[in-house]
Amino acid sequence: MTAFSLNPEQTAWCAELRTLADERLRPLAEKGEPGRVNRPLVEALGELGLLDHLFAGEGPGASPATRAPHAVSGALGLCLLRESLAYSCTEAETALALQGLGAHPVAAYGSARQREQWLTPARAGRAVAAFALSEPGAGSDAAALALRAAPDGASSWRLTGEKCWISNAPEADFYTVFARTTPGAGARGVTAFLVPADRAGLTGTPLDMLSPHPIGALAFDGVTVTGDDVLGEPDRGFRVAMTTLNRFRPSVGAFAVGMAGAALDATLAHTAQRDAFGGKLKDLQAVAHQVAEMATRTEAARLMVHAAAAAYDRGEPDIARRAAMAKLMATETAQYVVDAAVQLHGARALQRGHLLEHLYREVRAPRIYEGASEVQRTIIAKELYADAAVPARSATPQPTTPEETSA
Structure with a gap:
């Protein structure tokens, strides 16, 4: 199997997931x-066994009808799952993804007690999880976290501060x-904690956001946490965060590709049927070329997502x-494709309840969360220069003309 084509088993599973989302999850x-x-x-996602695919291995609760074939397990299987759900029901995809983001650190770094108490019900859809990283002054700059964990005895701390733009807050269970x-230690001085929602001193407020899924702020007023609440090791929480984000970033792209695919297919159907200027919209070269561009970018994004997942x-x-x-x-492509689809549909796409009106609201946030596009470019450039290991003395000479400077 390569990262550049799907085998019949994988294709059939994706089709099955789309049907399942249409018939069971969208209602x-x-x-x-x-x-x-x-x-x-969320409970339906658990009952259908779909939440099991977020974590290593397949849980005993996964039904035979929805259990992924071995060939589509792992990160690639997660990408196919998210893309398929996003195509048919973005709400189901988002609920699944948020559950994975919040509970993955427990699966990867939690103790046996933590996994039994929280991961088991989270996989079943009976406990809602949330990933609380962002703060008012530390969104994409995760190393600048200010939520303070002050020592309170030999193996306990008190959390004081705020979290903001937390998906599933303030309604999550943990x-x-x-x-x-x-x-003062930057990324080296951050610790990950599993904090139940009913812990004394923890309160939350919902935020009215563009995206239709729940997002809120959290306030920590001396919330007590102990060594039993630590995920991984003290002062090694940045690794927990980055491992989780690296796991889910390619599949955020899959979510975006699913939305782009839905917008593209809606546009193909609309332009093939819509009468305009003495023919069908698709007969206008400007329209046909626009649709071709949408399809090409969507396919390129899909291949890049699959390649990252396979890696x-x-x-x-x-x-x-x-x-x-x-x-x-993928996220930049989805924004382009959905916007182009709205343009080709005209005013009808702006009506509340239209598929594209829904996608237009959904597609904007992924360019910001789990690392904004600018942060992704920074990561890419940093990795490229690290691989190249360019000595400082071989740097490009300073430009000597205005034209070179602007370039």
Whole structure:
């Protein structure tokens, strides 16, 4: 199997997932309230075995009908899952992804007790998880976290500060929280904690955002955490965060590709049927070329996402660069494709409830969360220069003309 084509088993699984999303998940999504956790939808994802694919191995609760074939396990399987769900039901895809983001640190770094108490119900859809990294002054700059974990005895801390733009907050049942345990140490002084939502001193407020899924702020007023709440090791929480983000960044791209695919197919159908200027819209060269560009960019993004996921599964050393490239390419492409689809549909696409109106609101946020596009470019450039190992004395000479300076 290569990263550049899907075999019949994989293709059939994707088709099955789209049908499942249409028939079982979309009706539940339509009953949900925007900006609120849709617990029946999360529970359905667990009952259908789909949440099992977020974590290593396949849980015993996965049904035979939806259990992924061996050939589509791992990061590639996760990408195919997210793309397929996003194509048919973005709400189901988002609920699944947020559950994975919040609970993956528990699966990867949690103790046996933590996994039993929180990962088991999270995989079943009975406990809602959240990933609490961003702060008012530390969004993409994760090393600048200010949430303070002050020592409180030999093996406990008190958390004081804020988290902001946290998906599933304030309705999650537990949070993976990143806090500063060593002041002035940058990324080296951050610790990851598993904090139950009912812990004394923890409160939350919902935020009214463009995206329809729940996002909120959290306030920590001396919240007590102990060594039993640590995920991984003290002062090594940045590694927990980056491992999780590297795991999910290619699949954020898959989410974007799924939305782009849905917008593209809607545009193909519309332009083939719509009468305009004495013919069909598709007969206008400007329209046909636009659709061709949309399709080409979508396919390029899909291939880049698959390649990054395959590299992750093989354990290749350049996964940070590949994941950043995949997220950057796919999210920027999806924004372009959905915007072009709206333009080709005209005013009808702006009506509340239209597929493209929905996608237009959904597609904007992925260019910001889990590392904004600018952060992805920074990661890519840093990795490229590290690989090249260019000595300082071989730097490009300073430009001597205005034209060279502007270039």
